[in-house]
Amino acid sequence: MAENETRDFFITGLRNAHAMENQALSIMKPQLERIENYPEVAQKLQQHIQETEGQIDRLEQILQDLGEDHSALKDWALSFAGGMAAMGHTMAGDEIIKNSLANFAFENYEIAAYKSLLTIADAGGYVAATSGLRANLAEEQTMAAWLDENLAQVTTRFLSLKEADVTAKI
Numbered sequence: 001m002a003e004n005e006t007r008d009f010f011i012t013g014l015r016n017a018h019a020m021e022n023q024a025l026s027i028m029k030p031q032l033e034r035i036e037n038y039p040e041v042a043q044k045l046q047q048h049i050q051e052t053e054g055q056i057d058r059l060e061q062i063l064q065d066l067g068e069d070h071s072a073l074k075d076w077a078l079s080f081a082g083g084m085a086a087m088g089h090t091m092a093g094d095e096i097i098k099n100s101l102a103n104f105a106f107e108n109y110e111i112a113a114y115k116s117l118l119t120i121a122d123a124g125g126y127v128a129a130t131s132g133l134r135a136n137l138a139e140e141q142t143m144a145a146w147l148d149e150n151l152a153q154v155t156t157r158f159l160s161l162k163e164a165d166v167t168a169k170i
C-alpha cells in the first residue's frame with residue numbers, strides 16, 4: 001500500500017476512535033446519573049469517564065501532531081455520539097444488567113479498535129502515536145477486566161434487590 005494511503009487510513013481510524021470515545025461518554029454519563037444501588041459501579045463509571053476524557057485528549061494530540069485539524073472533527077463526532085444516547089434501556093427493570101453487558105461489549109470493541117490502530121501505526125511508521133494509543137488500550141483492557149470480574153457480583157446484587165423489591169432505581 002502506498003505511504004499516503006496508509007496515512008489516510010490511519011487518520012480515518014483515529015477520527016473513528018475519537019467518535020467512539022465521544023460515544024463512550026454518551027453511554028456512560030446517563031448511566032452514572034441513574035445509578036443509586038450499585039455504588040461500586042458508579043465509582044468505576046466515574047473513573048472511566050475521566051479516563052475517557054483523557055483518551056480523547058490523546059487522540060486529539062496525535063491528530064494534531066499529524067497536522068490534522070480537529071475543530072471540524074469535534075462537531076462531527078459529537079453529532080455521531082448523540083445517536084447512541086438511546087442505549088440506556090431506561091424503562092427496563094433489569095437496566096443494570098443490560099448496561100453491564102453493553103458496557104462489556106463496548107470496552108471490547110474499543111480494545112479491538114486500538115489494537116487495529118496500533119497495527120496501522122506500526123505499518124506506517126507512526127512511532128510518535130504509539131504511546132498514546134497504548135495508554136488508551138491499557139485503560140480499556142483494565143475497564144473490560146473489571147466489568148468481567150464484577151458481572152457476577154452485580155447480577156447477584158440485582159437478584160437480592162429484586163427479592164427485596166427495590167426495583168424503582170438501578
Ligand code: MG
Nearest residue numbers: 024052055110
Ligand atoms: Mg475509551
Ligand code: FE
Nearest residue numbers: 107110140143
Ligand atoms: Fe473505554
